[in-house]
Amino acid sequence: MALATAAHEGQQHPVKLYLVVWGWLFVLSAFSYMVDYFQLQGILRWSLILLFMMLKAGLIVAVFMHMAWERVALSYAILIPPVLVLIFAGIMVFEADYTLFTREHFFHAEPG
């Protein structure tokens, strides 16, 4: 019954862990800002922005929101459904490309 006791007393973790994660979030945010400050472009810009974004999101959810210590039944119930949003995003990329194509094809002749 160690598990039930732990759940009852709540999440107990050393303060140092939170401070380290906090520091990393600052560093990663500074890196994201640097990407814009130095005006990196193209694939490099995109991959860095998304990498820093996912690292920050992962740290917040795993440590600050204690998802790393929850049971798999809860983690999967919460973390898997947002994958559907990514699939939706993929669908909308095709849709947006098609809309842009029709706009350029049919409306580009007349300026404005």
Add this chain to the structure above:
Amino acid sequence: MPDSTPTHAQAAMAPQAGWQSLVADWSSDQRAFKSASWGKAMMWIFLLSDTFIFGCFLLAYMTVRMSTTVPWPNPSEVFALEIAGTNLPLILIAIMTFVLISSSGTMAMAVNYGYRRDRVKTAVLMLVTAAFGATFVGMQAFEWSKLIHEGVRPWENPLGAPQFGAAFFMITGFHGTHVTIGVIFLLIIARKVWRGDFDQERRGFFTSRKGRYEVVEIMGLYWHFVDLVWVFIFALFYLW
């Protein structure tokens, strides 16, 4: 009842990690979320639904930005400020990001001290978190008035694509509303902590139920989520 198994025995037998624990928890014919209280589980489910709302906003933004033939304004220039004679790109948004991350840090510490039953430190850290949140909303109000002054509206935009105005006001407005609600929520819980409600097991005004320090963690989940959404808005709206 012949088919009622003692719950303690079942919990002891259940696998503790991995896929087997997932299947065991969900098929156990009891509560699925064994280590999370109902309050925490419900907050997570609410946050999941909120994820879909913000996900759809960001999706809509992506779609209009990819399909417009009018040039999109460069956020780096739109949100630049001149400080001490130098023009710094996107500086306001960077400061807002650091303010919100700081507030997430103080919130995490508040949760930690709450579970140590340190009433004063928990309340003070929650108030600091609320102050950071209020600062963030104030800076957002400044940003909004700056853009409105420049003529950006949800339906038109002198800087380029009109969809920029629609996406900007919708996404940051909805996020700012979440921060504002979070600040109010923080002040209410901080007052309860300060008064010692969770030490004396005082009954709540609306629910007539005894509160626990877990409420601070549940409040923290909401607050970290607000920070989490900002991580995505910062990357996808401001840095794209």
